[in-house]
Amino acid sequence: MSDTQLTVTLSGGGLDDARAIVRALEDVFGAPDGRPADERATVRTATFDSPPSPQAAPSPARAALSAPVTVTVQGTPQAVEAASTTLSHAFSTRDEGAAAGDQERERQLLLVP
Structure with missing residues (x-):
């Protein structure tokens, strides 16, 4: 893994x-490499190079989405867990599955309006 x-x-x-999804993760991970900007894209990505901040707590405010969004988070076990927890506090989520490797994890969530 890089x-x-x-x-x-x-x-x-x-x-x-x-x-909105990237903003929710910024409180825990800091700024990503770039924010989603292409209106025509069907798949968007963001990478966070900082480890999750241990003192950052997920915001209790829930954000609204205009449509369902499938989110896949991939990285270190600690980062994936922190991202999953943060997103479940900020949005209505359904766990769609997970995969684990030696040093990397992946989880897919469905965020619903």
């Missing part, structure tokens, strides 16, 4: 939905 702590892949929803 030095990247977390890769987030988003499909479904619009640009504003993708930006």
Whole structure:
């Protein structure tokens, strides 16, 4: 695995939905390599190079989405767990499955409006 702590892949929803999801993760991981910007994209990605901040707590406020968004988070076990917890606090989520390797994990969530 590279030095990247977390890769987030988003499909479904619009640009504003993708930006809201990335903003929710910024409180825990800091700024990503770039924010979603292409209105026409069907799949968007963001990578966070910083490990999850141990003192950052997920915001209790829930965000609204315009459409369902499938989110895949991939990275270190700690990063995937922190991202999953953060997203479940910020959005209505359904766990769609997980996979684990030696040093990397992946989890897929469905975020619903």
